[in-house]
Amino acid sequence: MSEGHSIFSPRYAALTIGIILAVMAVGFEGLAVTTVAPAIAGDLDGIRLYGWIFSAYLLAQIIGTLVVGRQIDRKGPAWPFTVALIIFAIGLIAAAVAGDMIVLIVARALQGFGAGAMMTCVYTAISLSYPDELRTKILGAFGTAYVLPSMIGPYVAGVIAQQLSWRFVFWGVLPFLLLAALLSLNVFRKLKVPAVQEKGTTRATWLSVLLAAGTGLFLSGLGMLPQTQGIVLLAAGLLLMVQPLRKLLPEGTLTFRPGLPSLLASRGLFFAAYAGTQNFLVLALTDVKGVAADMAGLIVASAALSWCAVSYLQSRWDAADQGQGRQKRIITGVLLMGVGIAIVVWVPGVNIALSVLGQMITGIGIGMAHPTSGAVAFVNAKEGESGEISANLQFADSFTPGVVIGMGGAIVAVSQAAGMTMGYGIVGAMALHVLLIAMSLFASTRLKTGRRSLV
Incomplete structure (x- = not known):
């Protein structure tokens, strides 16, 4: 394979490995906290503030993502990435030594701001450093690096918390962060953005x-x-x-305006449906169907496996057709996600076999649609828009899922207050995800009629 067709060639290797480590650090930390949060709240006597372990992270991530995107377009990604790494590291250390719940929540806010800013910088580096023919490859690796922790993160975090302490979960992320900085910071310093008017x-x-x-x-x-x-x-x-x-957001995103706005809307909707389904399927399996927690985790991990496999394959398909089939892959991917989610939507009829089948199909779908949508967005960024586009992509991956999962939780709560079983409440939450997929599918059909052809 020639240098121009490998993300691990000498020209790109340091940045590629640095990006993968940074993404894995953020992904592992987020999933690990989900596992150890009950232990944290119990140890710090903070059950009443339990939800803020996650909400503080989400809200700060919104600010970090959107603010840093504008800073990148003015100053380049090196300085914002350095600051993001430092803030994320301070958040990890503060959480590891937290003596009460308030300190822990502040630490989570620092982690959220740093993670949002860091991922925005990573997306920008992908836009500025890699040619279009390599972007689907690095975005596929990006997705794999984020998904892989979902297969081992919760288990590893549980073992660490049980054998040592939940505090070591935060300490354990720091070496990966340091190595990511050592590999990628020098490359980030060399990245230049075109001079643009203050926005x-x-x-x-x-x-x-x-x-x-x-x-x-x-x-x-x-x-x-x-x-x-x-x-x-x-x-x-x-x-x-x-x-x-x-x-x-780009004008017209909320109304599915053809072009880039529809692309971002479609991505936010299908990613929210994926994240929501993962969360509520675990709840359905453990609390409704009586499946053991470790088995439920393995079932959900099946989506990560198919996502990783198809992320690799879609980059080969992209190279074969020189990007001409990108819109078709996005539409097909979203459609497959709809099929996968529909298989598990009826909780009373769900069993282990159906759950694995639904998860595998859903993983195939998002493995096609997620990296391809990122590549499409970057190839259509105007000069000086890399940071803003990166922020929009990261925003779609974080804000929309957070809100949708909250809506699903409210559906479950309201159904139980009305005297229904939890199973039927989860069916309502799953039905919301199917609706989101339908909206995403509609938005994904409107990519070719924007400012420029999006594929």
Whole structure:
């Protein structure tokens, strides 16, 4: 294989390995915290603040993602990436030594800001460093690096927490972060972005903070439904979220405008459906069907396996047709996700065999659609837009799933308050995911009629 066709050739090897390690560090940390969160809350006497272990991370990630995207387009990715690494590391150390829940939540906020900013810088480096024919390969590796921790992360974190302490989960991420910095920082310093006109970074910062505040109210309200206080907070959060979303995302994203806006909308919707299905299928298997937690974890990991395999294959398909089949792969991938999710939507009829089949098909679908959508977005970025496009991609991968999972949790809570079983509540949450896939499929058919052909 020639140098121009390998992401591990001497020209790209250091950056590729650095990116993979950075993504794995973020992915492992996020999944590990899900496993050890009950132990953290119990040890720090903070059960009443349990939800904020995750919400603080999500809200800070929104700010880190959107603010840093604008900074990159002004100053390049090297300085923001360095700051993001430092903030993420400080968050890990603060969590490892936290003596109470408030310190732990602040640490999680630092981790969220650092992770959002770091992943935005990584996307930008991919846009600036790799030619179009290699982007589907590095984005496939990116996806694999993020998914692989889902197969071993929860188990490893559980063993560490049981044998040592949950604090060692945070300490254990630091070496990977340091190695990622050593490999990639020098390359980041060499990346240059075209000089562009100031895009109102200060205004974007305030809009990001407003969006985070609105999202916090929205998620808090969801957790209190069906109480009146919950409805009020949910409505207030929605009102605060609408304007920042309209201003921070490309115009027309919320209305599926043909072109790049539809691409970002489709990606956010199908990724949210995937993440939501993963969460609620585990709940269905363990709490409704009585499947052991370790077996449920293996079932969910089957989606990660098929995602990894197809991520590799789609890069070969992309090379074979020189990118001409990208829209078809996105549409096919989203359609397959719909089939996979539909197989597990009816919880009373779900068994281990059907769960594995549904997960494998869903993994194949997202393995086709996710890296391809990133490549399409980058090839259509205007000069000086790499940071902003990177922020939009990272935003789609983080904000939408967080909100959708919160909505699914509210559906389960409301159904139980109405006297229904948890199983039927999960069916309602799964049905929401099917609806999101249908919307994503519609958006993915509108990629060729934008500013430029998106494929």
